[in-house]
Amino acid sequence: MPVVPTDALKPRKSPRQTRSTATVTAIHEATIQVLLSDGIARLTTTRVAQRAGVSVGTMYQYFPHKQALLYAVLDQYLDEVVVAIEEACARYKGARLCDMSDGLVRAYLDAKLRYLPGSLALYTVAADLDTASLISDVLQRTDRAIERLLASAPDAGFADIATVTFAVRALLVGTVRAGLENDASPAALVMLRTQVPLMCRAYLVAASRGGVA
Protein backbone atom coordinates (compact mmCIF):
# COMPACT_ATOMS: atom_id res chain seq x y z
CA MET A 1 0.00 0.00 0.00
CA PRO A 2 1.97 3.00 -1.24
CA VAL A 3 1.86 6.36 0.42
CA VAL A 4 -0.27 8.87 -1.43
CA PRO A 5 -0.55 12.64 -1.12
CA THR A 6 -3.31 13.65 1.22
CA ASP A 7 -5.39 15.45 -1.39
CA ALA A 8 -5.75 12.17 -3.22
CA LEU A 9 -7.45 10.63 -0.23
CA LYS A 10 -10.74 12.33 -0.88
CA PRO A 11 -13.78 10.36 -2.07
CA ARG A 12 -14.16 10.07 -5.82
CA LYS A 13 -17.77 11.17 -6.03
CA SER A 14 -20.72 11.72 -3.77
CA PRO A 15 -23.86 9.60 -3.87
CA ARG A 16 -26.85 11.20 -5.58
CA GLN A 17 -29.55 8.60 -5.24
CA THR A 18 -30.73 6.92 -2.05
CA ARG A 19 -29.60 3.62 -3.47
CA SER A 20 -26.03 4.76 -3.57
CA THR A 21 -25.97 6.33 -0.12
CA ALA A 22 -27.00 2.94 1.18
CA THR A 23 -24.12 1.43 -0.76
CA VAL A 24 -21.62 3.83 0.74
CA THR A 25 -22.92 3.13 4.22
CA ALA A 26 -22.68 -0.59 3.62
CA ILE A 27 -19.11 -0.19 2.45
CA HIS A 28 -18.18 1.80 5.54
CA GLU A 29 -19.68 -0.80 7.82
CA ALA A 30 -18.15 -3.68 5.94
CA THR A 31 -14.76 -2.05 6.27
CA ILE A 32 -15.02 -2.00 10.03
CA GLN A 33 -16.28 -5.55 10.14
CA VAL A 34 -13.43 -6.83 8.03
CA LEU A 35 -11.01 -4.86 10.15
CA LEU A 36 -12.39 -6.56 13.23
CA SER A 37 -12.53 -10.08 11.86
CA ASP A 38 -9.44 -10.18 9.67
CA GLY A 39 -7.21 -7.33 10.74
CA ILE A 40 -5.83 -4.57 8.59
CA ALA A 41 -3.16 -6.76 7.06
CA ARG A 42 -5.82 -8.94 5.44
CA LEU A 43 -8.25 -6.22 4.60
CA THR A 44 -8.53 -6.45 0.80
CA THR A 45 -10.81 -4.59 -1.53
CA THR A 46 -12.41 -7.85 -2.56
CA ARG A 47 -13.14 -8.85 0.99
CA VAL A 48 -14.68 -5.52 1.88
CA ALA A 49 -16.80 -5.51 -1.26
CA GLN A 50 -18.01 -9.03 -0.63
CA ARG A 51 -18.88 -8.23 3.00
CA ALA A 52 -20.74 -5.15 1.83
CA GLY A 53 -22.60 -7.13 -0.80
CA VAL A 54 -21.35 -5.03 -3.72
CA SER A 55 -18.72 -5.53 -6.36
CA VAL A 56 -15.23 -4.09 -6.27
CA GLY A 57 -16.09 -1.93 -9.21
CA THR A 58 -18.81 -0.26 -7.20
CA MET A 59 -16.39 0.53 -4.42
CA TYR A 60 -14.08 2.19 -6.87
CA GLN A 61 -16.93 4.39 -7.96
CA TYR A 62 -16.83 6.12 -4.62
CA PHE A 63 -13.24 5.75 -3.52
CA PRO A 64 -10.25 6.24 -5.79
CA HIS A 65 -8.30 3.59 -3.93
CA LYS A 66 -8.25 1.45 -0.85
CA GLN A 67 -6.54 4.08 1.24
CA ALA A 68 -9.21 6.63 0.53
CA LEU A 69 -11.76 4.20 1.88
CA LEU A 70 -9.87 3.65 5.10
CA TYR A 71 -9.23 7.34 5.39
CA ALA A 72 -12.90 8.15 5.02
CA VAL A 73 -13.97 5.68 7.67
CA LEU A 74 -11.37 6.96 10.10
CA ASP A 75 -12.18 10.56 9.33
CA GLN A 76 -15.85 10.16 10.00
CA TYR A 77 -15.26 8.38 13.27
CA LEU A 78 -12.72 10.86 14.55
CA ASP A 79 -14.97 13.72 13.70
CA GLU A 80 -17.76 12.32 15.79
CA VAL A 81 -15.48 11.92 18.76
CA VAL A 82 -14.11 15.44 18.44
CA VAL A 83 -17.58 16.89 18.22
CA ALA A 84 -18.50 15.08 21.42
CA ILE A 85 -15.49 16.62 23.13
CA GLU A 86 -16.23 20.08 21.82
CA GLU A 87 -19.81 19.86 23.02
CA ALA A 88 -18.75 18.76 26.46
CA CYS A 89 -16.22 21.57 26.68
CA ALA A 90 -18.85 24.10 25.71
CA ARG A 91 -21.30 22.69 28.22
CA TYR A 92 -18.95 22.85 31.15
CA LYS A 93 -17.44 26.22 30.39
CA GLY A 94 -17.21 28.26 33.60
CA ALA A 95 -17.94 25.28 35.84
CA ARG A 96 -15.82 24.37 38.82
CA LEU A 97 -12.62 22.52 37.99
CA CYS A 98 -13.76 19.17 39.35
CA ASP A 99 -17.04 19.33 37.51
CA MET A 100 -15.47 20.19 34.20
CA SER A 101 -12.97 17.40 34.62
CA ASP A 102 -15.68 14.86 35.29
CA GLY A 103 -17.78 16.17 32.43
CA LEU A 104 -14.93 15.98 29.96
CA VAL A 105 -13.91 12.48 30.95
CA ARG A 106 -17.45 11.22 30.85
CA ALA A 107 -18.09 12.70 27.43
CA TYR A 108 -14.94 11.19 26.00
CA LEU A 109 -15.65 7.78 27.45
CA ASP A 110 -19.22 7.87 26.21
CA ALA A 111 -18.08 8.71 22.71
CA LYS A 112 -15.34 6.12 22.65
CA LEU A 113 -17.36 3.31 24.15
CA ARG A 114 -20.41 3.97 22.02
CA TYR A 115 -18.54 2.70 18.98
CA LEU A 116 -16.94 -0.33 20.54
CA PRO A 117 -15.59 -2.56 19.20
CA GLY A 118 -15.19 -0.60 15.99
CA SER A 119 -13.25 2.15 17.67
CA LEU A 120 -10.56 -0.38 18.55
CA ALA A 121 -10.19 -1.54 14.98
CA LEU A 122 -9.61 2.00 13.83
CA TYR A 123 -6.49 2.37 15.90
CA THR A 124 -4.77 0.03 13.47
CA VAL A 125 -5.88 2.05 10.47
CA ALA A 126 -4.16 5.15 11.71
CA ALA A 127 -0.93 3.19 12.02
CA ASP A 128 -1.00 1.82 8.48
CA LEU A 129 -2.09 4.90 6.62
CA ASP A 130 -0.40 8.23 6.35
CA THR A 131 -2.76 10.01 8.66
CA ALA A 132 -0.42 12.53 10.22
CA SER A 133 -2.27 15.59 9.01
CA LEU A 134 -5.69 14.17 9.78
CA ILE A 135 -4.68 13.29 13.30
CA SER A 136 -2.89 16.53 13.94
CA ASP A 137 -5.98 18.37 12.79
CA VAL A 138 -8.16 16.45 15.18
CA LEU A 139 -5.78 16.96 18.05
CA GLN A 140 -5.59 20.65 17.38
CA ARG A 141 -9.35 21.00 17.57
CA THR A 142 -9.39 18.93 20.74
CA ASP A 143 -6.68 20.97 22.37
CA ARG A 144 -8.32 24.23 21.49
CA ALA A 145 -11.56 23.12 23.10
CA ILE A 146 -9.88 21.82 26.23
CA GLU A 147 -7.73 24.90 26.64
CA ARG A 148 -10.73 27.21 26.43
CA LEU A 149 -12.48 25.04 28.97
CA LEU A 150 -9.61 25.09 31.44
CA ALA A 151 -9.14 28.82 31.07
CA SER A 152 -12.74 29.38 32.10
CA ALA A 153 -12.52 27.64 35.48
CA PRO A 154 -13.32 30.14 38.23
CA ASP A 155 -11.61 28.14 40.95
CA ALA A 156 -8.32 27.37 39.22
CA GLY A 157 -5.39 29.05 37.52
CA PHE A 158 -2.63 27.45 35.50
CA ALA A 159 0.84 28.87 35.07
CA ASP A 160 1.32 27.16 31.72
CA ILE A 161 -2.09 26.32 30.38
CA ALA A 162 -0.83 24.96 27.06
CA THR A 163 1.23 22.31 28.82
CA VAL A 164 -1.62 21.35 31.09
CA THR A 165 -3.94 21.09 28.10
CA PHE A 166 -1.50 18.85 26.29
CA ALA A 167 -1.13 16.75 29.42
CA VAL A 168 -4.86 16.35 29.98
CA ARG A 169 -5.43 15.39 26.39
CA ALA A 170 -2.61 12.84 26.47
CA LEU A 171 -3.90 11.46 29.75
CA LEU A 172 -7.40 11.08 28.43
CA VAL A 173 -6.68 9.74 24.96
CA GLY A 174 -3.75 7.62 26.02
CA THR A 175 -5.14 6.04 29.14
CA VAL A 176 -8.42 5.13 27.52
CA ARG A 177 -6.64 3.58 24.59
CA ALA A 178 -4.26 1.65 26.79
CA GLY A 179 -7.15 0.48 28.93
CA LEU A 180 -9.13 -0.82 26.01
CA GLU A 181 -6.93 -2.05 23.27
CA ASN A 182 -5.43 -5.14 24.79
CA ASP A 183 -8.65 -6.34 26.30
CA ALA A 184 -11.92 -4.48 26.29
CA SER A 185 -13.33 -6.60 29.09
CA PRO A 186 -16.02 -5.48 31.52
CA ALA A 187 -13.29 -5.07 34.13
CA ALA A 188 -11.47 -2.68 31.83
CA LEU A 189 -14.61 -0.65 31.35
CA VAL A 190 -15.16 -0.44 35.08
CA MET A 191 -11.58 0.66 35.59
CA LEU A 192 -11.93 3.39 32.99
CA ARG A 193 -15.24 4.64 34.32
CA THR A 194 -14.04 4.83 37.90
CA GLN A 195 -10.34 5.61 37.73
CA VAL A 196 -9.92 7.97 34.80
CA PRO A 197 -12.17 10.64 36.33
CA LEU A 198 -10.16 10.29 39.49
CA MET A 199 -6.86 10.69 37.69
CA CYS A 200 -7.95 13.64 35.70
CA ARG A 201 -9.36 15.47 38.67
CA ALA A 202 -6.38 14.74 40.86
CA TYR A 203 -4.00 15.93 38.19
CA LEU A 204 -5.87 19.13 37.44
CA VAL A 205 -6.15 20.04 41.08
CA ALA A 206 -2.45 19.41 41.56
CA ALA A 207 -1.49 21.36 38.45
CA SER A 208 -3.70 24.23 39.46
CA ARG A 209 -1.81 24.62 42.72
CA GLY A 210 1.28 25.76 40.90
CA GLY A 211 2.41 22.29 39.98
CA VAL A 212 3.70 23.63 36.67
CA ALA A 213 7.25 24.71 37.29
Next chain:
Amino acid sequence: MPVVPTDALKPRKSPRQTRSTATVTAIHEATIQVLLSDGIARLTTTRVAQRAGVSVGTMYQYFPHKQALLYAVLDQYLDEVVVAIEEACARYKGARLCDMSDGLVRAYLDAKLRYLPGSLALYTVAADLDTASLISDVLQRTDRAIERLLASAPDAGFADIATVTFAVRALLVGTVRAGLENDASPAALVMLRTQVPLMCRAYLVAASRGGVA
Protein backbone atom coordinates in the same frame (compact mmCIF):
# COMPACT_ATOMS: atom_id res chain seq x y z
CA MET B 1 0.61 -10.43 5.38
CA PRO B 2 -1.39 -13.41 6.61
CA VAL B 3 -1.90 -14.20 10.24
CA VAL B 4 0.31 -17.02 11.42
CA PRO B 5 0.23 -19.16 14.56
CA THR B 6 2.45 -17.74 17.25
CA ASP B 7 4.79 -20.73 17.37
CA ALA B 8 5.69 -20.03 13.77
CA LEU B 9 6.95 -16.59 14.69
CA LYS B 10 10.12 -17.90 16.24
CA PRO B 11 13.47 -17.34 14.54
CA ARG B 12 14.52 -20.05 12.11
CA LYS B 13 17.96 -20.66 13.52
CA SER B 14 20.41 -19.03 15.87
CA PRO B 15 23.72 -17.57 14.74
CA ARG B 16 26.79 -19.67 15.50
CA GLN B 17 29.63 -17.59 14.16
CA THR B 18 30.40 -14.00 15.00
CA ARG B 19 29.87 -13.12 11.37
CA SER B 20 26.26 -14.15 11.54
CA THR B 21 25.47 -12.44 14.82
CA ALA B 22 26.61 -9.24 13.17
CA THR B 23 24.28 -10.01 10.29
CA VAL B 24 21.32 -10.52 12.59
CA THR B 25 22.06 -7.29 14.40
CA ALA B 26 22.30 -5.45 11.11
CA ILE B 27 18.97 -6.86 10.03
CA HIS B 28 17.33 -5.77 13.26
CA GLU B 29 18.65 -2.26 12.92
CA ALA B 30 17.77 -2.04 9.26
CA THR B 31 14.23 -3.05 10.09
CA ILE B 32 13.81 -0.14 12.45
CA GLN B 33 15.38 2.26 10.00
CA VAL B 34 13.08 1.20 7.20
CA LEU B 35 10.16 1.42 9.56
CA LEU B 36 11.11 4.99 10.36
CA SER B 37 11.85 6.15 6.84
CA ASP B 38 9.21 4.27 4.86
CA GLY B 39 6.57 3.13 7.31
CA ILE B 40 5.31 -0.36 7.87
CA ALA B 41 3.19 -0.37 4.73
CA ARG B 42 6.30 -0.08 2.58
CA LEU B 43 8.52 -2.27 4.67
CA THR B 44 9.51 -5.01 2.22
CA THR B 45 11.97 -7.83 2.68
CA THR B 46 14.05 -6.47 -0.18
CA ARG B 47 14.24 -3.03 1.34
CA VAL B 48 15.25 -4.30 4.74
CA ALA B 49 17.88 -6.58 3.24
CA GLN B 50 19.29 -3.80 1.14
CA ARG B 51 19.44 -1.44 4.11
CA ALA B 52 21.17 -4.12 6.14
CA GLY B 53 23.65 -4.80 3.37
CA VAL B 54 22.70 -8.44 2.97
CA SER B 55 20.63 -10.38 0.49
CA VAL B 56 17.06 -11.47 1.01
CA GLY B 57 18.19 -15.06 1.11
CA THR B 58 20.32 -14.33 4.13
CA MET B 59 17.38 -12.85 5.95
CA TYR B 60 15.41 -15.99 5.34
CA GLN B 61 18.18 -17.99 6.92
CA TYR B 62 17.33 -16.46 10.25
CA PHE B 63 13.66 -15.65 9.98
CA PRO B 64 11.09 -17.98 8.44
CA HIS B 65 9.12 -15.00 7.13
CA LYS B 66 8.74 -11.28 7.33
CA GLN B 67 6.45 -11.43 10.31
CA ALA B 68 8.96 -13.36 12.35
CA LEU B 69 11.44 -10.60 11.75
CA LEU B 70 9.09 -7.90 12.91
CA TYR B 71 8.05 -10.01 15.83
CA ALA B 72 11.64 -10.53 16.91
CA VAL B 73 12.45 -6.83 16.79
CA LEU B 74 9.36 -5.94 18.77
CA ASP B 75 9.94 -8.71 21.25
CA GLN B 76 13.46 -7.65 22.02
CA TYR B 77 12.48 -4.03 22.48
CA LEU B 78 9.52 -4.79 24.73
CA ASP B 79 11.64 -7.03 26.86
CA GLU B 80 14.12 -4.29 27.54
CA VAL B 81 11.38 -1.93 28.59
CA VAL B 82 9.79 -4.47 30.89
CA VAL B 83 13.10 -5.25 32.51
CA ALA B 84 13.57 -1.55 33.19
CA ILE B 85 10.19 -1.43 34.87
CA GLU B 86 10.83 -4.53 36.91
CA GLU B 87 14.14 -3.15 38.12
CA ALA B 88 12.58 0.15 39.12
CA CYS B 89 9.82 -1.64 41.00
CA ALA B 90 12.33 -3.73 42.86
CA ARG B 91 14.42 -0.70 43.71
CA TYR B 92 11.55 1.28 45.17
CA LYS B 93 9.91 -1.53 47.08
CA GLY B 94 8.93 -0.29 50.53
CA ALA B 95 9.49 3.37 49.68
CA ARG B 96 6.98 6.08 50.37
CA LEU B 97 4.16 6.29 47.84
CA CYS B 98 5.33 9.53 46.25
CA ASP B 99 8.85 8.28 45.86
CA MET B 100 7.83 5.03 44.27
CA SER B 101 5.56 6.86 41.89
CA ASP B 102 8.32 9.19 40.80
CA GLY B 103 10.78 6.33 40.49
CA LEU B 104 8.46 4.26 38.36
CA VAL B 105 7.60 7.12 36.03
CA ARG B 106 11.19 8.13 35.63
CA ALA B 107 12.31 4.59 34.87
CA TYR B 108 9.62 4.14 32.26
CA LEU B 109 10.36 7.44 30.59
CA ASP B 110 14.07 6.73 30.57
CA ALA B 111 13.52 3.37 28.93
CA LYS B 112 11.09 4.70 26.38
CA LEU B 113 13.05 7.77 25.44
CA ARG B 114 16.35 5.97 25.26
CA TYR B 115 15.21 4.23 22.10
CA LEU B 116 13.64 7.18 20.39
CA PRO B 117 12.76 7.43 17.62
CA GLY B 118 12.77 3.66 17.12
CA SER B 119 10.31 3.11 19.92
CA LEU B 120 7.76 5.13 17.98
CA ALA B 121 8.15 3.04 14.87
CA LEU B 122 7.46 -0.10 16.82
CA TYR B 123 3.98 1.02 17.78
CA THR B 124 2.95 0.45 14.19
CA VAL B 125 4.40 -3.05 14.15
CA ALA B 126 2.19 -4.17 16.99
CA ALA B 127 -0.84 -2.99 15.06
CA ASP B 128 0.00 -4.88 11.90
CA LEU B 129 1.10 -8.15 13.37
CA ASP B 130 -0.82 -10.58 15.51
CA THR B 131 0.92 -9.70 18.72
CA ALA B 132 -1.88 -10.26 21.18
CA SER B 133 -0.13 -12.95 23.18
CA LEU B 134 3.21 -11.16 23.16
CA ILE B 135 1.67 -7.96 24.42
CA SER B 136 -0.50 -9.63 26.99
CA ASP B 137 2.58 -11.40 28.29
CA VAL B 138 4.46 -8.16 28.63
CA LEU B 139 1.57 -6.44 30.32
CA GLN B 140 1.17 -9.27 32.76
CA ARG B 141 4.78 -9.00 33.83
CA THR B 142 4.44 -5.25 34.12
CA ASP B 143 1.30 -5.47 36.21
CA ARG B 144 2.78 -8.05 38.51
CA ALA B 145 5.75 -5.81 39.20
CA ILE B 146 3.66 -2.72 39.76
CA GLU B 147 1.21 -4.49 42.01
CA ARG B 148 3.98 -5.81 44.24
CA LEU B 149 5.42 -2.32 44.38
CA LEU B 150 2.17 -0.69 45.38
CA ALA B 151 1.43 -3.33 47.97
CA SER B 152 4.72 -2.53 49.68
CA ALA B 153 4.06 1.16 50.31
CA PRO B 154 4.12 1.81 54.06
CA ASP B 155 2.12 5.04 53.81
CA ALA B 156 -0.72 3.87 51.56
CA GLY B 157 -3.41 1.25 51.33
CA PHE B 158 -5.62 0.41 48.38
CA ALA B 159 -9.06 -1.11 48.60
CA ASP B 160 -8.77 -2.70 45.16
CA ILE B 161 -5.11 -2.95 44.32
CA ALA B 162 -5.63 -4.81 41.05
CA THR B 163 -7.71 -1.99 39.66
CA VAL B 164 -5.25 0.65 40.80
CA THR B 165 -2.42 -1.32 39.23
CA PHE B 166 -4.27 -1.56 35.94
CA ALA B 167 -5.01 2.14 36.10
CA VAL B 168 -1.45 3.16 36.82
CA ARG B 169 -0.13 1.01 34.02
CA ALA B 170 -2.67 2.39 31.57
CA LEU B 171 -1.90 5.93 32.67
CA LEU B 172 1.80 5.44 32.24
CA VAL B 173 1.85 3.50 28.99
CA GLY B 174 -1.01 5.38 27.42
CA THR B 175 -0.10 8.91 28.31
CA VAL B 176 3.50 8.51 27.24
CA ARG B 177 2.43 7.02 23.96
CA ALA B 178 -0.13 9.72 23.33
CA GLY B 179 2.41 12.37 24.23
CA LEU B 180 5.00 11.06 21.82
CA GLU B 181 3.45 9.50 18.83
CA ASN B 182 1.99 12.46 17.05
CA ASP B 183 4.96 14.68 17.62
CA ALA B 184 8.01 13.81 19.64
CA SER B 185 9.09 17.42 19.93
CA PRO B 186 11.17 18.86 22.75
CA ALA B 187 7.99 20.42 24.12
CA ALA B 188 6.40 16.99 24.29
CA LEU B 189 9.38 15.62 26.15
CA VAL B 190 9.21 18.46 28.65
CA MET B 191 5.53 17.85 29.17
CA LEU B 192 6.09 14.16 29.79
CA ARG B 193 8.97 14.71 32.16
CA THR B 194 7.14 17.28 34.24
CA GLN B 195 3.47 16.34 34.06
CA VAL B 196 3.39 12.56 34.08
CA PRO B 197 5.07 12.31 37.49
CA LEU B 198 2.56 14.82 38.74
CA MET B 199 -0.39 12.87 37.38
CA CYS B 200 0.79 9.57 38.67
CA ARG B 201 1.47 10.89 42.14
CA ALA B 202 -1.79 12.79 42.33
CA TYR B 203 -3.74 9.75 41.23
CA LEU B 204 -2.05 7.35 43.62
CA VAL B 205 -2.53 9.66 46.56
CA ALA B 206 -6.18 10.10 45.69
CA ALA B 207 -6.72 6.38 45.16
CA SER B 208 -5.01 5.58 48.42
CA ARG B 209 -7.46 7.72 50.35
CA GLY B 210 -10.28 5.31 49.59
CA GLY B 211 -10.87 6.64 46.12
CA VAL B 212 -11.65 3.13 44.96
CA ALA B 213 -15.35 2.67 45.60
Next chain:
DNA sequence: GTAAAAGCCGAAGGATGATTCATATATCAC
Protein backbone atom coordinates in the same frame (compact mmCIF):
# COMPACT_ATOMS: atom_id res chain seq x y z
C1' DG C 1 -42.65 5.72 -22.67
C1' DT C 2 -38.08 6.80 -23.40
C1' DA C 3 -33.69 8.84 -23.37
C1' DA C 4 -30.18 10.36 -20.29
C1' DA C 5 -27.94 9.84 -16.06
C1' DA C 6 -26.60 7.21 -12.19
C1' DG C 7 -25.30 3.06 -10.41
C1' DC C 8 -23.46 -1.57 -10.69
C1' DC C 9 -20.80 -5.61 -12.20
C1' DG C 10 -16.58 -8.71 -12.20
C1' DA C 11 -13.21 -10.83 -15.30
C1' DA C 12 -8.66 -9.51 -16.81
C1' DG C 13 -4.39 -6.86 -16.53
C1' DG C 14 -0.52 -5.70 -14.22
C1' DA C 15 2.37 -4.62 -10.36
C1' DT C 16 4.26 -5.73 -6.25
C1' DG C 17 6.61 -8.33 -3.24
C1' DA C 18 7.25 -12.74 -0.29
C1' DT C 19 9.73 -16.89 -0.45
C1' DT C 20 12.71 -20.68 -2.43
C1' DC C 21 16.79 -23.02 -3.88
C1' DA C 22 20.82 -24.15 -6.46
C1' DT C 23 25.15 -22.31 -6.13
C1' DA C 24 29.14 -19.89 -4.21
C1' DT C 25 32.06 -18.35 -0.46
C1' DA C 26 33.80 -18.14 4.19
C1' DT C 27 35.03 -20.26 8.57
C1' DC C 28 36.17 -23.96 11.59
C1' DA C 29 38.18 -28.35 13.38
C1' DC C 30 41.83 -31.27 12.78
Next chain:
DNA sequence: GTGATATATGAATCATCCTTCGGCTTTTAC
Protein backbone atom coordinates in the same frame (compact mmCIF):
# COMPACT_ATOMS: atom_id res chain seq x y z
C1' DG D 1 45.64 -28.03 3.86
C1' DT D 2 41.30 -30.22 3.60
C1' DG D 3 36.85 -31.71 4.37
C1' DA D 4 32.83 -30.38 6.88
C1' DT D 5 29.93 -26.89 8.34
C1' DA D 6 28.04 -22.39 8.36
C1' DT D 7 26.83 -18.46 5.91
C1' DA D 8 25.63 -15.70 1.88
C1' DT D 9 23.68 -14.83 -2.75
C1' DG D 10 19.89 -13.20 -5.90
C1' DA D 11 17.40 -14.65 -10.04
C1' DA D 12 13.29 -17.15 -10.61
C1' DT D 13 8.90 -18.59 -8.88
C1' DC D 14 4.54 -17.93 -7.19
C1' DA D 15 0.76 -15.81 -4.93
C1' DT D 16 -1.74 -11.91 -3.78
C1' DC D 17 -4.51 -8.19 -4.67
C1' DC D 18 -5.20 -3.46 -6.40
C1' DT D 19 -7.33 -1.22 -10.12
C1' DT D 20 -9.52 -0.66 -14.68
C1' DC D 21 -13.04 -0.70 -18.16
C1' DG D 22 -16.64 -2.18 -21.33
C1' DG D 23 -21.10 -3.49 -20.82
C1' DC D 24 -25.38 -4.08 -18.13
C1' DT D 25 -29.40 -2.47 -15.01
C1' DT D 26 -31.96 0.84 -12.47
C1' DT D 27 -33.62 5.38 -11.65
C1' DT D 28 -34.92 9.92 -12.98
C1' DA D 29 -36.77 13.66 -15.79
C1' DC D 30 -39.82 15.03 -19.16
